[in-house]
Amino acid sequence: MATGSASAAGLPHKAQERIEHDLQKIRTENGLDVSVLVGDLDLEDLSHFRGGAERLHAALGPRSPEAVLLVVAPGQRRVEVVTGAAVRRRVPDRVCALAVLSMTTAFTGGDLLGGITEGLRQIADSAGRRDALTPAETKHDELAVRSDAVHGSAAAPAAGAGHDEVQSTGSH
Amino acid sequence: MSSRRRAACRTSALLMSACLTVLLTAGPALAFDDELGPREGAEPGPGLSPVATIVLFVLIPAVILLGTAALVWLPGMIKAERYRPQKGWSAAPVWFAGPPDPVAAVETAQARTGDRGGASGNW
Numbered sequence: 001m002a003t004g005s006a007s008a009a010g011l012p013h014k015a016q017e018r019i020e021h022d023l024q025k026i027r028t029e030n031g032l033d034v035s036v037l038v039g040d041l042d043l044e045d046l047s048h049f050r051g052g053a054e055r056l057h058a059a060l061g062p063r064s065p066e067a068v069l070l071v072v073a074p075g076q077r078r079v080e081v082v083t084g085a086a087v088r089r090r091v092p093d094r095v096c097a098l099a100v101l102s103m104t105t106a107f108t109g110g111d112l113l114g115g116i117t118e119g120l121r122q123i124a125d126s127a128g129r130r131d132a133l134t135p136a137e138t139k140h141d142e143l144a145v146r147s148d149a150v151h152g153s154a155a156a157p158a159a160g161a162g163h164d165e166v167q168s169t170g171s172h
Numbered sequence: 173m174s175s176r177r178r179a180a181c182r183t184s185a186l187l188m189s190a191c192l193t194v195l196l197t198a199g200p201a202l203a204f205d206d207e208l209g210p211r212e213g214a215e216p217g218p219g220l221s222p223v224a225t226i227v228l229f230v231l232i233p234a235v236i237l238l239g240t241a242a243l244v245w246l247p248g249m250i251k252a253e254r255y256r257p258q259k260g261w262s263a264a265p266v267w268f269a270g271p272p273d274p275v276a277a278v279e280t281a282q283a284r285t286g287d288r289g290g291a292s293g294n295w
Contacts, residue, residue: 010263039265
């Protein structure tokens with residue numbers, strides 16, 4: 001209890017589950033590819049934060065033109081929304097600015113999860129409804145669960161083996 | 173520092189007043205027998221031994237007090253991992269729905285500027 005870096009634990013497990021759930025919901029209900037990064041960026045100067053966030057967005061690879069990336073740096077107290085060129089009409093900068101405003105208000109009060117879910121909600125509302133995207137191929141946890149569900153008899157398939165399963169079954 | 177000192181003062185004042193109240197209330201019980209003997213109709217029991225008195229009037233109230241305090245404090249202590257903007261953040265980054273290999277992906281990424289949108293904020 002004494003000093004203890006209370007925030008060393010990072011996001012509580014429940015909060016992580018909630019964010020994953022929200023992201024999955026946005027994929028299925030809004031057909032929008034949203035990614036969230038919670039953590040400080042390794043930067044020499046905070047004025048390069050936007051550049052760092054854009055670099056992370058580029059790291060999404062082929063997904064990046066249609067992806068929205070939310071970067072929340074609790075230690076650096078910065079939040080950044082980066083939208084790909086192809087989704088800028090669905091998620092205009094004006095909406096991003098409003099979402100950022102809501103998020104910073106919540107973060108100031110110490111409510112990380114509340115801010116992130118509210119920001120995601122506003123972005124999703126702006127994006128409207130589209131056909132669901134195929135399940136995220138990047139979440140290893142989900143891969144394990146899904147590959148189990150697909151062929152429950154197989155005893156714990158390796159992550160790599162499950163990957164193909166998801167892709168083949170995901171494009172229903 | 174001064175706030176800690178003030179808290180210590182407050183705690184000791186509280187303890188002292190609590191003990192004084194108990195002692196003053198229990199004072200008559202410690203009084204010697206009347207020289208005139210017990211009053212008519214009074215049937216004094218065997219009386220409490222000093223240990224029993226302390227248990228009854230100090231220990232049991234103290235246990236109740238501490239139990240109540242624990243009930244008040246514990247939920248807050250369990251939720252101590254709450255984010256506080258002033259205290260910084262030392263946890264490793266978590267990327268939800270990120271690339272399969274984030275480190276390699278970031279190293280090879282070329283951030284072309286100009287065609288991306290979004291917004292920035294700080295708090």
